[in-house]
Amino acid sequence: MLFLVAALLLFGVVVGAAAHLPLPVTLAAATAIALWLGIFFARERHRSARTPKEVS
Secondary structure (H helix, E strand, C coil), rough: CCHHHHHHHHHHHHHHHHCCCCCCCCCCHHHHHHHHHHHHHHHHHHHHHHCCCCCC
16 A cells, blocks of 8 residues: 555655756657566566466
C-alpha cells in the first residue's frame, strides 16, 4: 500500500513538472521513457522465453 502511495505521489510530481516544461522537452522525455520501457519489455520477454518453465 505504501508503494502505491509513493508511486502516485511520484506520478503527480512528474505530471506537474511536465506541465511547466516546453512541449519539445516533454515529448523528448516521453520518447526516451517509451524507448526504455520497450527495451526493458523486449529483454524480459526474451529472458522468459529462454528460461524453461517448471512443471507443477
